Amino acid sequence: MRRLLLLCLVFAAATARAELPETDWLQLMPKADQEALERMPEIDHDSPEAQGTFTEKGGMKQAKGLPAVMYSTKTVPAMNGKDIRIGGYPVPLESDAKGNSTLFFLVPYPGACIHVPPPPPNQLILVRYPKGLKLADIYTPLWVTGKVKVEKVSNDLADAAYALDAQKVRVVKESDL
Template sequence: MLCRALLLLTMLTAPLLVCAEPKEVDWLDLLPAEDYQAMLDMPELDHGNGNGPDANGDFTTSLRQEDNKLPAVMYSTTVVAEMDQQQIKIGGYPVPIESDANGRYTQFFLVPYAGACIHVPPPPPNQIILVNYPAGMDLSDIYQPLWIEGVLRVSQTSNQLADASYELDADQVGLYDGP
């Protein structure tokens, strides 16, 4: 009788064990309301002429902000706490960090726009996600947007290249197919 009850309970709860589809989020979902408003109120930024030290796209300098003329929101590490531990899907552009022995990238930053640190000011830390992807992938074109799926965590990360306020362990990485 106990076995039948356990079997029935398992059959009734099995659909609940199926993982839910990741929630598709936008970069604005990662911005606290006060940072969003500060960005709306911000004056137009000078994007330079593409002749800076990273104009060749080799990331010899970093995503770190070094222009003290930028508004404080461009340095913000303030996060949306409710995003912690969420299964998400987000589109963005990769900035390579670490690769495996086969040259496949296993760690990279994901940023909301192409060319971060090459031709335009980098995004603030709360608009940079450190992505861990042990399966690795080819990142031969950093201007090709990606879809990333996985669990997002609020996690302040700092290395020579950038500061990030979020981290994501990717379950899936693929080419972006949206608008």
């Protein structure tokens, strides 16, 4: 009996340390939006679509005239309240007194707001992380773990269809790949 209890405790400890499986960004997008993105023409740096609309505050809002899917706030209701682990890149919004990022958008690819239009709102996640994380730059890939919510967020910088209260944020290591 004692051996069985010890075995159960070891298993419970190992399970607690195990990370959630990776959530793919496309899981946040309804199938109809996925299909619309697949049909969309390529956006390159020289096209009119590449000229994102930057506000006086340096925002990354979508430019007018893009296909409707690029503005989509349609979500996947089954994702609401789900614990996930997702990889992405930060767009810092707020920092604490130590300079650690406590509020940021997570985007699926690096430089999402610099040379091409930002992802659709249903491919942006507002991450709240009160513990804060020191970020070297926006090209630092992160793993973010926490409970995702269907929550429409709009500010001067961007619109997001999801928010996540992060329990854990860490930089992706080469051993993760």
